[in-house]
Amino acid sequence: MTETITNTIKKEKEVKWWQTAVIYQIYPRSFQDSDGDGVGDLRGIINRIDYLKLLGITAIWLSPVYKSPNDDNGYDISDYQDIMDEFGTMADMDELLAKANEAGIKIIMDLVVNHTSDEHKWFIEAKKGKDNEYRDYYIWRDPVNGDVPNGLGSIFSGSAWELDEASGQYFLHLFSKRQPDLNWENPKVRKEVNDMMNFWLDKGVGGFRMDVIDLIGKIPDQEITGNGPKLHEYLQEMNQQTFGKHDVMTVGETWGATPEIAKLYSDPARNELSMVFQFEHISLDQQEGKDKWDLKPLSVAELKDVLVKWQVSLGNEGWNSLFWNNHDLPRIVSRWGNDKEYHDQSAKMFAILLHMMKGTPYIYQGEEIGMTNCPVSSIDEVEDIEAVNMYHDRLAKGYPVEDIITSINAKGRDNARTPMQWDDSAHGGFTTGTPWLHVNQNHKTINVQENLDNPNSIFYTYQRLIQIRQDNPIVVWGDFELIENTHEDVFAYYRLYEGEKWLVAANMSEQEHGFSVNEEVSELIMSNYNRTEIDVKQLAFKPYEAFAVKVKA
Numbered sequence: 001m002t003e004t005i006t007n008t009i010k011k012e013k014e015v016k017w018w019q020t021a022v023i024y025q026i027y028p029r030s031f032q033d034s035d036g037d038g039v040g041d042l043r044g045i046i047n048r049i050d051y052l053k054l055l056g057i058t059a060i061w062l063s064p065v066y067k068s069p070n071d072d073n074g075y076d077i078s079d080y081q082d083i084m085d086e087f088g089t090m091a092d093m094d095e096l097l098a099k100a101n102e103a104g105i106k107i108i109m110d111l112v113v114n115h116t117s118d119e120h121k122w123f124i125e126a127k128k129g130k131d132n133e134y135r136d137y138y139i140w141r142d143p144v145n146g147d148v149p150n151g152l153g154s155i156f157s158g159s160a161w162e163l164d165e166a167s168g169q170y171f172l173h174l175f176s177k178r179q180p181d182l183n184w185e186n187p188k189v190r191k192e193v194n195d196m197m198n199f200w201l202d203k204g205v206g207g208f209r210m211d212v213i214d215l216i217g218k219i220p221d222q223e224i225t226g227n228g229p230k231l232h233e234y235l236q237e238m239n240q241q242t243f244g245k246h247d248v249m250t251v252g253e254t255w256g257a258t259p260e261i262a263k264l265y266s267d268p269a270r271n272e273l274s275m276v277f278q279f280e281h282i283s284l285d286q287q288e289g290k291d292k293w294d295l296k297p298l299s300v301a302e303l304k305d306v307l308v309k310w311q312v313s314l315g316n317e318g319w320n321s322l323f324w325n326n327h328d329l330p331r332i333v334s335r336w337g338n339d340k341e342y343h344d345q346s347a348k349m350f351a352i353l354l355h356m357m358k359g360t361p362y363i364y365q366g367e368e369i370g371m372t373n374c375p376v377s378s379i380d381e382v383e384d385i386e387a388v389n390m391y392h393d394r395l396a397k398g399y400p401v402e403d404i405i406t407s408i409n410a411k412g413r414d415n416a417r418t419p420m421q422w423d424d425s426a427h428g429g430f431t432t433g434t435p436w437l438h439v440n441q442n443h444k445t446i447n448v449q450e451n452l453d454n455p456n457s458i459f460y461t462y463q464r465l466i467q468i469r470q471d472n473p474i475v476v477w478g479d480f481e482l483i484e485n486t487h488e489d490v491f492a493y494y495r496l497y498e499g500e501k502w503l504v505a506a507n508m509s510e511q512e513h514g515f516s517v518n519e520e521v522s523e524l525i526m527s528n529y530n531r532t533e534i535d536v537k538q539l540a541f542k543p544y545e546a547f548a549v550k551v552k553a
């Protein structure tokens with residue numbers, strides 16, 4: 001019944017291109033260097049369009065390429081309408097847009113407007129004094145009892161308030177002190193952002209990934225940061241004045257989203273965003289009430305609960321984004337898989353499990369070849385500002401160094417940012433110079449060339465999953481239903497669409513488990529163990545095994 005209702009409603013609505021898309025995230029600094037300076041660049045991306053086309057993706061989310069002093073690797077922008085020197089020029093950007101569009105690939109820009117760089121002209125002006133016309137573009141407060149205005153903390157450690165000695169006032173920075181927060185209460189700020197978005201929309205971009213967008217409605221004096229009362233009003237205004245007039249997609253980074261909150265953003269009737277990134281599943285290996293560095297083992301049962309909740313609860317008022325990885329997160333094969341003995345099996349298992357779900361899948365660069373975390377033994381090897389600040393903060397609080405390094409190796413952002421491994425040559429074919437961040441030594445065996453040469457590689461699993469999605473409406477539109485009563489480590493579900501029924505199952509552990517459901521398999525769609533037939537009535541599930549089959553409805 002649910003299936004019929006859902007599918008009827010879908011048919012009456014316009015199908016959006018981003019509902020059938022598969023999006024590939026590029027972190028340009030680490031993707032491909034073309035000029036030997038050790039930093040990836042736009043020319044490097046242009047030179048790899050054919051590779052992305054071969055994979056089959058239909059859109060790229062491009063992490064920031066704007067002018068930036070790189071305190072936070074481009075998430076600190078000093079000019080939204082210019083390109084970072086190390087990455088190239090606006091002419092390169094125009095060429096990338098043209099070449100990608102020719103290849104049928106849309107470019108989604110990263111929109112970082114919760115804050116700017118302290119080198120942005122608005123902030124340089126704002127610091128000139130309380131009467132400056134740009135002062136109110138940022139959030140300033142007087143000291144309280146000679147100290148910070150309140151207890152708001154920065155996500156990058158320490159207080160979120162920094163004293164500006166010249167004026168005697170503090171400014172707010174929820175990230176680094178070189179990333180001052182914009183004052184969204186100021187209509188001039190909102191107009192500047194909208195004008196800038198229209199500049200990029202006029203260039204033909206395919207949309208925006210909106211960095212920490214749930215923070216723009218903050219009320220600092222009440223210590224409210226996420227989900228402030230005017231957040232949705234600002235987004236509706238932005239929609240109306242910018243992207244709402246174009247056939248583009250928007251995805252908000254929303255750490256605090258529950259399904260109910262997600263619907264506020266992505267219910268088509270509300271004219272806000274296309275979808276959001278929710279992080280509930282990704283936060284399951286963090287201790288309750290603590291932060292990301294305080295680790296706990298993943299419970300597969302909890303992961304199932306969370307993902308199933310998101311699959312079933314958005315209904316027609318929202319759309320899921322599906323992801324395991326991004327530039328802030330550790331590599332999934334190392335995090336919840338086994339990046340040694342079952343490297344290929346677990347990487348493929350995570351791919352099958354996610355790509356058969358309902359929503360728009362995102363692939364983070366290197367995920368499609370099974371790139372792994374890259375552990376360090378000392379803080380001297382760490383580049384990421386979040387991890388470096390946390391290290392010093394926790395050291396001062398008396399944490400043992402070994403524990404801090406363990407946390408960095410488990411959750412540090414450099415894990416995802418080591419350069420793309422193209423081949424087994426020096427620096428993995430990423431650069432002819434000295435890479436800005438160490439290349440993982442396993443590039444000798446884990447690299448694009450090796451994947452392309454091996455018909456049984458992780459790359460071809462991703463390629464096939466993308467093709468399956470494009471060829472089978474059930475993967476895009478089918479209803480989702482969990483299969484209960486499996487072993488706790490087994491995640492199995494049905495997809496149901498117009499009388500068709502698919503069964504997807506994954507063993508998320510390195511133990512063998514029995515699996516049995518009373519279904520007749522009519523077609524084998526995918527198996528990460530290269531099975532040629534599967535009897536789901538009685539199966540001995542191998543470590544990290546996953547498959548998708550069509551069953552008689």
Ligand SMILES: OC[C@H]1O[C@H](OC[C@H]2O[C@H](OC[C@H]3O[C@H](O)[C@H](O)[C@@H](O)[C@@H]3O)[C@H](O)[C@@H](O)[C@@H]2O)[C@H](O)[C@@H](O)[C@@H]1O
Binds near residue numbers: 211253327328386
């Ligand atoms: O532009 C600044 C960064 O913005 C994005 O990422 C935001 C950060 O998201 C997480 O931190 C948010 C915390 O949210 C909740 O409080 C959770 O309980 C905590 O566990 C989270 O830490 C990541 O941990 C950070 O690494 C992110 O910075 C961009 O994607 C970043 O690249 C930018 O640096």
